[in-house]
Amino acid sequence: MAKEQLAYDEFMKGLWRENPVFVQVLGLCPLLAVTNSAINGLAMGLASFFVLLGSSILVSLFKSYIPKQVRISCFIIIIATFVTVVDYTLAAALPVIHKELGAFIPLIVANCLILGRMEAFASRNTLRMSVADAFGMGAGFLFALVSLGAVREILGVGEIFGFALFGANFEPWVIMILPPGGFITLGVMLLYFNWLEEKKNKIDKQLATEDGVN
């Protein structure tokens, strides 16, 4: 039971409390580059999710066999293998999305989020916890990609996952699908997350002092 609780905790940590994008500000290159529509964000998020989960499982399983002197090279080989698998599978199954994402699928190898989780978590924890962590971080990254893509698509084209929202007279905000729109949207979202954090801290503090008085 206690273990169950802990795994859930690791998951929520990645999804929300230590969200890789909104709190740790990691993996911004793919984030800014491909989120001009929700569907692209979803595809990129799922690809990264798969790579992260697969690599976490392998690294966690073989952690005691990998000498620490060559661990980074081994992690990279493992990650690159999964990335290649994703790249070919996408090209075969979903050529349109593969064309949209272009060079950013191979570049998942260089996503600091994934190598970071290998080094900081999967290579030091049990398989069970590593899977929970990978699920959490992967879901957190996916959540960030899809929400950013959704905001940019809604304002930039007036659609969400390709469904028109506002009718024919909608005036698209062209900038939102261009690179500056990615930066502006990410900035506003970071602002929102920091504001939430600040608010929460204030409430915690207030509760703490009230407890002290009582």
Next chain:
Amino acid sequence: MSEDKVEQAAVVADEPSPARLIGTLAIAGLVSGIIIIAIYLATFETIKENKARELREAVFRVLPNVSKMQKLLLKEGKLEVSYKEEKGEEPIYAGYDDNNKFMGYAIPSDGPGFADTISVLYGYRPSDRKVIGMWILASRETPGLGDKIYKDAAFVANFDDLAIEPPIVATKKGKSKPNEIDAITGATISSVAVAKIINKGNDYWVSRLPEPGAEPAYVEVETPPEAEDAQAQ
């Protein structure tokens, strides 16, 4: 939790030999290589088919009433049917109708647009020297403005019946001559770029094409022969 600590301690205490380091990397590389080859072989056919289908669809789009196509390469000043994939080749495609009658060429051409290189495929009918269709293969024009060069059906329709001499001109005042197209409002640069790219393709190809009537005939192949076979034929 306790087993974690034991393992960590073991890793720290262990000072592995170089042979072990090399061995680990070699095994990792080997396994990775096998997996990558497996996935490559498993997806190769589908990826190739996807690419071929994409090209076929583009060719059929720019050449109306065409149901068959074949790749042509310029060899020593002569257009020849080719099946082989060559590096750096500059193919054009010939389209034929159901009765194997030649209908026109699909010519790829590219050039600078507003944002990045625009790749265009256009249909050309040598008998009356006209462009009969245009399709954008790849572009990164501004969404909502420049991307109208393929999203705006009215602009694409400009190229359905377009004289190539004198060179194609994009105008903002409404087209009045057979060699003029209507530029997109707010995306003049992209519109002009498409016209220039087609002119560039024509400059290169029109003089090199065989006389009308002397086009390569459609070669009926049941199953496309492999590269070596094609060479032997």
Next chain:
Amino acid sequence: MTQKDPKLLIQPGPQLRQQMTTPVVMRDVWYALTPATLAGIWFFGLGAFLVLLACIAGAVLVEWYFAPEEKRGYFLGDGTAILTGWLLGLTLPPALPLWMAFLGGVVAVGIGKTIWGGMGANIFNPALVGRAFLLATFPIAMTTWTAPGDFFTIPSSLFALPLMTGVVDTVTQASPLGMMKFEHIDTPFIDLLFGNTSGSLGETSGLLLILGGIYLWWRRDLDWRIPVGIIGTAVIFSLILFMVDADRYPGPVFTVFSGGMLLGAIFMATDPVTSPLTRKGTWIFAIGIGLLVVLIRVFGGFPEGIMYAILLMNAATPLIDMYTQPRVFGRELDQNE
């Protein structure tokens, strides 16, 4: 410091009090802008006035919302937000839907100023940031210019619902710059001078903008080197081009009096926050803008270049300041290098 009606004022030096505070300067700029603004409203009608108000409303709202609660009165009292909205409004087409103008005001102060830490900390001119955002976001609406028309007719495009396109029902007309760039049609000088051309609200009346500039110079609120440097460079550069090929390149008079040249040179480039501090730096800054304007207009893809010219030189300002620091008196030359 916080005493009310003190009998004895105790404060550290300097005791000499400067009359030129931010609110005073801002009021001066308001007065200087008023004639050109009134002329613009007269030519384009009440609709233009509404666009202006929407910009100011957006700018002031953001300034108020993000100001620390206890300082809100002071933040709004200095008048910078109103001026930012006002200047932005002067650069917009008079038939722009009001929600877009409002959004421009929000972005101008929000992204142009507040996120940098408020007044004095921003790198770019806030009004121009707002305009650059609008131009990139709504490229068609931002380049639909209406001809000057009846005073009381308000274009229905103004009242487009938020997120919706405004359909322009009044007579549209290419701006003098657009006509020059794409069709090589010149516009009579007298129309450019008094502002009876299509264009944005404040881009039109050259004469009144110059009068405003002279007033600011007389009040010592404005560094004359910047407008003189910009206009001088633009005149010389365009004169050279004009002499090379008079059919292809516009003449110097057209260059100075068309588009946002005067508005930008007199009211935007001179923003003390985003222009260099040293004299030498100021000249470099002004000449850079003058060159860039002509380069962008003549060789670039846009008909108007003053906005990007000023923003680019804004970005270069810290560098210019760094390299034009005067040598500290008494220090060795080689030590300083």
